[in-house]
Amino acid sequence: MFEAFTQSLALVLTPMGLLSILGGVLCGIFVGVMPGLSSVMGMSIMLPVALSLNGNLGVLMMLGIFCGAIYGGSITAIMINTPGTANSAATCLDGYPMAHKHHQPGRALSISTTASTFGGLFSAVMLLWTSPILSSFALKFSAQESFALALFGISVVASVSSENVLKGVMGALIGLLLATVGVDVTTGAYRFTFDTVYLTGGISNIPVLIGLFAFSQGLINVQESFGTTRAKVNTKLERVLPSKADLVTIFPTLIRSSLIGTLIGAIPGTGGDIASWVGYNEAKRWSKHPEKFGDGAPDGIAAPESANNAISGGALIPLLSLGIPGDACTAIMLGCLMMLGITPGPLLMTEQPAKVYMIIVGLFFANAFMALCGFAGIRIFTKISSVPNIVLTPLIFVFCFVGTFAVNHTVGDIYLMILCGILGFFLIKMEFSIPPIILGLILGGILEKNFRRSMVLSGGDWTTFFTRPISCVFIIIAFLSLVYPFVLAHIKKRKAEKGGAA
Amino acid sequence: MPDPFPVLCPAGRDAAGTRTFRKGAIPVRKYNTILSIVLIALSTAGIYLSLNFDVRGGNAGDPGAAFWPILLCSALIVCSVILLVQTAVQAKKAAEPEAPLIDFASAGVRCVLIIFVIMISYAVLLHFFGFIPATLVFVVATMLAMGERRPVWIALSTVGITGFIYVLFALVMNVVLPQGVLL
Secondary structure, X not given: XXXXXXXXXXXXXXXXXXXXXXXXXXXXXXXXHOOOOOHHHHHHHHHHHHHHOOHHHHHHHHHHHHHHHHHHHHHHHHHHOOOOOHHHHHHHHHHXXXXXXXXXXXXXXXXXXXXXXXHHHHHHHHHHHHHHHHHHHHOOOOHHHHHHHHHHHHHHHHHHHOOOHHHHHHHHHHHHHHHXXXXXXXXXXXXXXXXXXXXXXXXXXXXXXXXXXXHHHHHXXXXXXXXXXXXXOOOOXXXXXXXXXXXXXXXXXXXXXXXXXXXXXXXXXXXXXHHHXXXXXXXXXXXXXXXXXXXXXXXXXXXXXXXXXXXXXXXXXXXXXXXXXXXXXXXXHHHHHHHOOOOOOHHHHHHOHHHHXXXXXXXXHHHHHHHHHHHHHHHHHHHHOOOOHHHHHHHHHHHHXXXXXXXXXXXXXXXXXXXXXXXXXXXXXXXXXXXXXXXHHHHHHHHHHHHHHHHHHOOOXXXXXXXXXXXXXXXXXXXXXXXXXXXXXXHHHHHXXXXXXX | OOOOOOOOOOOOEOOOOOEOOOOOOEEHHHHHHHHHHHHHXXXXXXXXXXXXXXXXXXXXXXXXXXXXXXXXXXXXXXXXXXXXXXXXXXXXXXXXXXXXXXXXXXXXXXXXXXXXHHHHXXXXXXHHHOHXXXXXXXXXXXXXXXXXXXXXXXXXXXXXXXXXXXXXHHHHOOOOOOOOOOO
């Protein structure tokens, strides 16, 4: 294990390795700062760039974007009261008052930078500690368990990410169906290829990913921000580094929130937005001065920021040890790793431990660079959000086109990307959510392969999924996660009717 | 201030003055119904296609190449039917017509529809003329569609974006850009 660790250090600690992380972090912060550009969008646009780099460097760059984007969102939350990403919505509550009512924007930003870095580093330590344990437990998994686990991952995301669970399930099914296109690996049968060469290799993930996450979001931005201009930031910062007194005050909050963030991140279907709200509420509950929350309390900035950055390590725990992504960002991460020939899962830890440690070490450095960039460049980042939409939007669109083309060098991919983007625009408008579709597409192959392998192993016996305890438990949780919202709605209705009658 | 979108987006009319996209807004329930029906049709077609898959002997116990797609299509049909029923029940309950989901008459949506067309043209241009000429045209068209009218801004952004992407992808990252079959 120690050998693998030093090996991974050698992989990361090269000039190009560090440069990739730095580039990723800068790009992530940019995406995070701009309202309307989400971390998912940034990761999908940059995925082709990452893939064009030499294998390991691409992974490091994606980690940088992942961390940087979560942090970047807090800058706009504090400066203009508009969270750059949904993760930082809770930061507005205290960050904006501190910056404007109390005229301490520098203090607010220094606290958020410190908290973000602490949360990220804390979760990286947790990842380093827990993923080997989980992996060794998961090594006993057979095809049945892998199937149940993937099913669990998809159904939880489908259930949580949509307002309407039915639409979440439908999205996941569409994604799974898209994954069946191409040559069937087990029997060699051609499925849904319509005798075209283009579809024989299956639907490639990248055009769908970019179309659904980046392109459609760009279209939505065009529609919603049409004819509006963004607020300009002209505030002078009085300080960049946090004061000792602030550090002492927020320290307990940092620990608590980072732990909350890591735990929530490790649960599939959740994300930074949930973590930051839970972190904020807990900080308020534990505080000696809960009345100060909402009026620029330092803890009110530290809590959501450390919680949402702790997501990064937490979300990688199930991804690296079990091979299931818990949200859209980790789904893209999984896609990136698989395209680079690294298959996350229990076997990765035993077969390629250096890769696992490389990701963990990369996460450490991504957070360290985030702090460096944050403290050194915060004055520039606050200005970035003034870049007008009118320039940004065409740039994003061109990025989508070039990135899509860069992977397979076919124009067919570009048409597929446009098609997905237009469909995505209408689907988002119809209150569908995109993550289940992507998760279905990326996990579809794994799910079907393990399903059929279990059937072969059991000689075609259906009950095999339920007679094995672990797989049975996961299938039951998967089922409950889908049924629970319906039951909850029903109970609420009954209560309301009773209340009305009484 | 004069009308900011005098050329491309006057209300409901395109540059030639003919009426565009003013079909009126469609409520979300109607969209749900349409989508359910489309998905049911597609899934049925999917099942039909699956039945004709090349069935070659897999291992004993393997349900075969067609089983999984048929399972998914059937599940999708079930979900679509539930959505259809759910939507119908909601429609019965709701007394007043709901707010339109996508207001095709609004300037933003019209701009998006124009951008759809620009996108497809861009893909075609990329295919035939390659990255630089196509992108120059594309950025100008998109900025015009979004209501930008200042020539200096348009010129600078166009050159800037094209140059930035070209330098980043082609020179720094060594990524292949579309070459254009005609050039």
